[in-house]
Amino acid sequence: MSKHIDFLSNAGEQTKAVHAGEFPDPVTKASAPNLVMSTAFVADADAEFSVEGMEENESWLYTRWGNPTIHQLEQKLAVLEGAETAVAFASGMAAATALLIHLLRAGDHAIVSDVAYAALSEITNGKIPELGIEISKVNTSDLKAVEGVIKSNTRLIYIETPCNPLLRLTDIAAVALIAHRAGALLAVDSTFATPAATKPLELGADFVIHSLTKYLGGHGDALGGIVLGNKEYLVPLRKKTAIRLGGVLSPFNAWLILRGLATFPIRMRVHEENALKIATRLEQHPKVKQVIYPGLPSHPQYELAGRQMRNFSGIITFQVENGKEQARRFVDRLRIIHYAVSLGHHRSLIFYLDSRNLLETSFKFSTRKQLDSWNVFAGEGIFRLSAGLEDTGDLIRDLEEALD
Numbered sequence: 564m565s566k567h568i569d570f571l572s573n574a575g576e577q578t579k580a581v582h583a584g585e586f587p588d589p590v591t592k593a594s595a596p597n598l599v600m601s602t603a604f605v606a607d608a609d610a611e612f613s614v615e616g617m618e619e620n621e622s623w624l625y626t627r628w629g630n631p632t633i634h635q636l637e638q639k640l641a642v643l644e645g646a647e648t649a650v651a652f653a654s655g656m657a658a659a660t661a662l663l664i665h666l667l668r669a670g671d672h673a674i675v676s677d678v679a680y681a682a683l684s685e686i687t688n689g690k691i692p693e694l695g696i697e698i699s700k701v702n703t704s705d706l707k708a709v710e711g712v713i714k715s716n717t718r719l720i721y722i723e724t725p726c727n728p729l730l731r732l733t734d735i736a737a738v739a740l741i742a743h744r745a746g747a748l749l750a751v752d753s754t755f756a757t758p759a760a761t762k763p764l765e766l767g768a769d770f771v772i773h774s775l776t777k778y779l780g781g782h783g784d785a786l787g788g789i790v791l792g793n794k795e796y797l798v799p800l801r802k803k804t805a806i807r808l809g810g811v812l813s814p815f816n817a818w819l820i821l822r823g824l825a826t827f828p829i830r831m832r833v834h835e836e837n838a839l840k841i842a843t844r845l846e847q848h849p850k851v852k853q854v855i856y857p858g859l860p861s862h863p864q865y866e867l868a869g870r871q872m873r874n875f876s877g878i879i880t881f882q883v884e885n886g887k888e889q890a891r892r893f894v895d896r897l898r899i900i901h902y903a904v905s906l907g908h909h910r911s912l913i914f915y916l917d918s919r920n921l922l923e924t925s926f927k928f929s930t931r932k933q934l935d936s937w938n939v940f941a942g943e944g945i946f947r948l949s950a951g952l953e954d955t956g957d958l959i960r961d962l963e964e965a966l967d
Contacts, residue, residue: 576643576828579639579642580639580828583638583639583641583642584596584635584641584642585821596818596821597631597632598632598815599631599814600814610624614806614807626814627806627811632817632818632821633811633812635817636651636817636821637650637789640773640789643827644771645765648791648792648794649789649791649792650790651775651787652789652812653787653788653812653816654774654776654787655775655787655788656680656682656683656686656774656788657788658772659683659788661790661800662750662772662800663719664694664804664808665799665800665803666718666719667694669695669696671716671719672699673687673691673699673717673718674709674720675699675701676702676723677700677703677928678726678727678731679721679722679727681727684700687721697714697716699712702936703720703722703738704732704733704864706737706738709738713741713747717746717747719742719750720742720749721752722750723755724753724756724761724871725755725756725876727755728945728947729855729937730855730862730879731864735749735761735763735767735768736766736767739767743767748796749768749770750768750770750771751768751771752773754773754778755777755878756872756874757779757827757831759831759876760872760873760874760876766871769792770790770791771790771791772790772791774787775788775812776788776905777905777908778827778831778907779823779827780819780820780824780907781830783908783909787816830909831876831877833952834876834877834951834952835874835876836955837952837958838856838858838876838879839856839858839875840955841948841955841958841959841962842858842881844962845881845962848963851882852882852884852942853881853882854881856875856878857872857875858875877906877949877950877951878947878948878949880945880946880947881945882943882945882946883946883966886943886944886945887915887944889946889966890902890915890946893915893946896965897961897962900913900948900951900958900962907949909952910952910953911950912949912951913946915946916944916947918943918944918945922934922937948962
């Protein structure tokens with residue numbers, strides 16, 4: 564297996580996406596990965612009943628501890644992200660929560676992006692502080708703001724770039740320097756960017772988190788999440804926290820995501836191509852007030868996007884007058900684009916995010932400067948459009964007919 568991985572170290576991204584973690588079955592000679600649904604595996608007489616005696620992926624005993632299909636997925640993603648190893652979870656939130664609980668203790672301090680995935684924002688507003696962990700929410704694109712809240716007990720900085728839903732970017736390499744100077748670790752949720760755009764570990768991050776439900780799975784039919792990084796941190800994460808909390812990935816979902824990953828680099832090229840053309844067209848539309856897309860020169864951080872992203876991904880946000888009323892028109896008039904949550908699927912999805920609602924439920928700003936940054940990107944509310952793989956002309960026509 565290690566020879567297989569070593570050989571792929573010099574391969575291209577599409578070759579890695581197809582072959583990493585996969586090999587012909589030694590018994591059946593099957594070329595495609597097996598789906599191993601068994602929860603239990605025949606053990607040797609000296610096998611231990613506690614996970615304490617388990618060596619990392621040495622053998623299979625019980626699927627909550629490890630499973631061949633899940634392990635293949637972890638290997639493939641580790642190669643694509645340039646990580647030593649990976650731990651898969653049942654969802655992106657299960658991955659993020661396990662990492663927070665594993666790393667932080669009562670009395671510790673963590674810095675978290677003031678705008679991030681809503682569920683992550685909400686758990687760091689409530690449940691995590693209830694454990695005696697102090698959380699500071701800052702605009703992590705503002706490096707002085709990050710430095711300004713560093714404390715002697717800061718253990719973790721958690722960023723999301725581009726952040727959901729604003730598409731605001733954070734300079735990963737710069738924040739990594741700040742974290743490490745303070746003796747803290749840096750975790751990056753790279754779900755929007757994906758390894759097609761950004762590899763945070765190469766920029767100094769200690770952990771990368773993905774919702775596999777989005778671009779990496781790519782088909783909107785399988786929940787999953789993953790944490791990637793060095794074995795020094797992730798072997799204990801698996802043994803001490805992931806296995807004991809039990810939020811592990813289903814082998815069936817792992818198999819579906821494996822299948823989706825084979826076309827991941829190809830899909831990301833089309834997502835980006837469609838998104839850039841749609842964003843450019845929307846900027847010209849008289850009913851659209853503002854478009855935010857990292858690949859547009861009008862993005863407030865276009866220069867950083869060019870340095871940090873090799874692919875600008877497929878998410879666009881835009882503002883119109885009377886967004887709530889336009890949302891109703893989209894529900895009634897869109898024929899190709901689905902009015903639905905989530906993103907990164909092969910089909911295009913759009914959803915309206917009302918600023919007043921989000922600022923009441925998810926995002927808690929402590930300064931006027933934080934609110935001003937929100938207003939620059941979102942105003943009174945934004946449509947988040949996930950450009951799928953349909954023909955670009957069809958998507959533009961669908962949007963324009965619904966807008967007009």
